[in-house]
Amino acid sequence: MVDTDARTAWQxxxxxxxxIAAMGSLLALxxxxxxxxxxxxxxxxxxxxxxxxxxLAYGHRIVKGELADxxxxxxxxxxxxxxxxxxxxxxLSYVAAKLNWPLxxxxxxxxxxxxxxxxxxxxxxxxxxxxxxxxxxxxxxLIKLPLLGIPVVLALTAHYMRLQxxxxxxSLALAVTIAISAVVPAIGTYWGLQLSAAHFPxxxxxxxAGQLRDILALRDGSLHELQLFFLxxxxxxxxFHAASAVLYMWALWPVRGLGxxxxxxxxxxxxxxxxxxxxxxxxxxGGIAVAAASIWAAKFYxxxxxxxxxTSAAPAPSAVWQPGLAE
Numbered sequence: 001m002v003d004t005d006a007r008t009a010w011q012x013x014x015x016x017x018x019x020i021a022a023m024g025s026l027l028a029l030x031x032x033x034x035x036x037x038x039x040x041x042x043x044x045x046x047x048x049x050x051x052x053x054x055x056l057a058y059g060h061r062i063v064k065g066e067l068a069d070x071x072x073x074x075x076x077x078x079x080x081x082x083x084x085x086x087x088x089x090x091x092l093s094y095v096a097a098k099l100n101w102p103l104x105x106x107x108x109x110x111x112x113x114x115x116x117x118x119x120x121x122x123x124x125x126x127x128x129x130x131x132x133x134x135x136x137x138x139x140x141x142l143i144k145l146p147l148l149g150i151p152v153v154l155a156l157t158a159h160y161m162r163l164q165x166x167x168x169x170x171s172l173a174l175a176v177t178i179a180i181s182a183v184v185p186a187i188g189t190y191w192g193l194q195l196s197a198a199h200f201p202x203x204x205x206x207x208x209a210g211q212l213r214d215i216l217a218l219r220d221g222s223l224h225e226l227q228l229f230f231l232x233x234x235x236x237x238x239x240f241h242a243a244s245a246v247l248y249m250w251a252l253w254p255v256r257g258l259g260x261x262x263x264x265x266x267x268x269x270x271x272x273x274x275x276x277x278x279x280x281x282x283x284x285x286g287g288i289a290v291a292a293a294s295i296w297a298a299k300f301y302x303x304x305x306x307x308x309x310x311t312s313a314a315p316a317p318s319a320v321w322q323p324g325l326a327e
Contacts, residue, residue, distance in 0.1 A: 006070040009160035012168065012302070013077060019171035020081060023088050030095030038091060039227040046087045046228060053080035075155035078167055082147050089174045090231045096182035097218050097234050104184050105192035108237060108280040117281040119189040119274060126275045127200040137204040139268035140276035143241055146248045157255050165298045166251040173243045173294040177235060186236035187215050188278030207233065208278035238286030239279045245269045246291035
């Protein structure tokens with residue numbers, strides 16, 4: 001990798017192991033502390049897929065050395081890191097919820113209403129317009145595909161630094177989101193409004209049903225084994241759907257022909273979050289703030305890293321004779 005940006009990106013790629021390792025360690029401790037367990041087959045299969053991708057990336061780097069293709073290296077390696085991260089943060093969100101701090105639905109609902117954004121009339125309006133409910137349901141599901149698509153797109157278009165900053169920002173956003181959710185747990189707007197999903201027959205409430213089921217099961221102790229492929233998104237505040245949308249828009253913005261499309265689709269995902277995800281509006285605002293702060297932190301680290309490299313590479317000042325100084 002003779003390109004300077006690719007070299008720096010490779011260094012950032014290794015930095016990205018730090019938040020992954022930290023969250024993995026917290027998951028191991030959390031499982032031991034809470035008594036939760038992981039269904040082994042799905043989990044080890046997922047870890048094996050991530051390991052294969054990472055082995056291919058590192059193997060290519062070792063065999064090819066400086067001639068390694070950064071497109072191949074960063075696409076395979078970052079996808080491997082993303083798969084591993086998802087395998088960690090899903091169960092980790094359940095560990096956080098298992099702490100059983102008091103539910104904050106009424107506090108979040110009060111904030112929404114104070115802002116003049118009561119979730120009930122919003123949901124009723126969407127329910128009265130089935131075409132809108134269908135559109136929002138499709139938009140809400142857009143969170144999955146970009147996770148694997150962004151590494152490929154950014155690697156193929158040689159945006160190596162952007163890709164590693166995205167990975168770092170996403171890891172930071174996930175860590176902050178889960179930490180906050182542990183002390184500000186909530187189930188969702190329909191629970192806060194004391195309304196059942198039957199009140200909104202035109203809205204796809206499957207996501208809310210899953211989080212309602214699992215949060216209550218965690219709190220009453222009936223859920224012990226976590227099945228990776230069937231975990232629900234149980235974090236309410238801050239919304240990681242909203243955070244993801246901001247991260248995706250930022251990551252793809254410099255890619256010609258895709259930046260505008262990505263922005264439109266992710267704005268749709270943000271719009272869908274209060275209704276389909278049963279999130280309070282303050283959840284969405286919180287998710288956007290977390291994403292913005294995480295992007296800033298990633299970029300700040302990059303600037304600090306570059307300054308540190310420039311300082312270490314600068315030649316030591318040599319002694320120069322100056323007139324008037326004693327010899």
